[in-house]
Amino acid sequence: MTFYLGVDAGGSNCRSRLISADGTVIGHGATGPANARIGLEKLYAALRDVADQAIAEAGLSKTEVREIRAGMGIAGISRPGVRAGLDEFAFPFASFTYETDAYIANLGANAGGEGAILIIGTGSIAHVRLADQSFTIGGYGFPISDEGSGAALGLSAMRHALRALDGRTVSTPLSTAVAERFDHNTATAIAWMDKATPKDYGSLAPLVMDYAEADDAIARSIVEHAALHIERFVETIFKRGATRCVLVGGLAPRMEPWLRARTVARLSEPLGDPLDGALRLAGYTPVTGS
Numbered sequence: 001m002t003f004y005l006g007v008d009a010g011g012s013n014c015r016s017r018l019i020s021a022d023g024t025v026i027g028h029g030a031t032g033p034a035n036a037r038i039g040l041e042k043l044y045a046a047l048r049d050v051a052d053q054a055i056a057e058a059g060l061s062k063t064e065v066r067e068i069r070a071g072m073g074i075a076g077i078s079r080p081g082v083r084a085g086l087d088e089f090a091f092p093f094a095s096f097t098y099e100t101d102a103y104i105a106n107l108g109a110n111a112g113g114e115g116a117i118l119i120i121g122t123g124s125i126a127h128v129r130l131a132d133q134s135f136t137i138g139g140y141g142f143p144i145s146d147e148g149s150g151a152a153l154g155l156s157a158m159r160h161a162l163r164a165l166d167g168r169t170v171s172t173p174l175s176t177a178v179a180e181r182f183d184h185n186t187a188t189a190i191a192w193m194d195k196a197t198p199k200d201y202g203s204l205a206p207l208v209m210d211y212a213e214a215d216d217a218i219a220r221s222i223v224e225h226a227a228l229h230i231e232r233f234v235e236t237i238f239k240r241g242a243t244r245c246v247l248v249g250g251l252a253p254r255m256e257p258w259l260r261a262r263t264v265a266r267l268s269e270p271l272g273d274p275l276d277g278a279l280r281l282a283g284y285t286p287v288t289g290s
Helices: 040-058 082-086 101-109 150-166 173-180 186-195 198-202 205-213 217-238 250-257 261-266 274-281
Strands: 005-008 015-022 026-033 066-075 097-098 115-120 124-129 132-138 245-248
Touching: 005 274, 015 040, 015 274, 026 040, 040 066, 040 082, 040 115, 040 186, 066 274, 097 124, 097 245, 097 274, 101 115, 101 124, 101 245, 101 274, 115 217, 115 250, 124 217, 132 217, 150 173, 150 186, 150 198, 150 205, 150 217, 173 217, 205 217, 217 245, 217 250, 217 261, 245 250
Parallel strands: 005 066, 066 097, 115 245
Antiparallel strands: 005 015, 015 026, 115 124, 124 132
8 A cells, every 4th residue: 555645844843744545644743843954964853753753643564654655845955955965865665755845835725736825934935836837936035035924024023122122213012022022131132133043033923913913003014014025926926927826824814914905816715735735746646526
């Protein structure tokens, strides 16, 4: 019997789903960040971890493990040298195929057909699949890119908090809440920023959204600015030839109400999730209607 393993390795977390040949889910796995930025050895360890979790839950034998076909979407594998490094990884599977996390998210959201996705999570990136080409828009890495993302919201919140502590701008409930995390001490905030990752900045995004929804003036301006970037993404996606676009990612549901009605009207509902896409990458084709 053939089994299919899908892995979604992103900047915030890594998840897996293991299914039997008939599509029955028999195992899951989850761990922390697993993008290329954490280093190839840590990335490999994370991939093995989520795979082993799913295999253990399914109770597969060593012989059955050798019948697994795996599809893995990994954030950051387009960086120089990463794909070559992945070739050194060893898995006890019948086959394993790598692509970007955006690629598998697109496969899942559009059920393997043509279309586009715009991922709004810790970072941001668009991925477009047409009949004759596949390409990304944006996604060059934080802070130079990732417009409209959770990390971008967090960075803007930190800037506002520091300016408020300086007295260069009026303090608002948002700036106070952020400053409280650092005991209202700029030196403490700077020490945190020296080591902060995109995920760390992204952890401030729910706070920004909460205060924006509570009508904090600065929080609203931050979110409205992010919404403009998202709308420009959507416009570009359709200009580049896509006829269908799905907004996905952890921050997407909270950002959608801030978009103009005409932008929302152009968006489509997802037909699946990134792990569905990873399973398709592995070679699984769902039975029609399943």
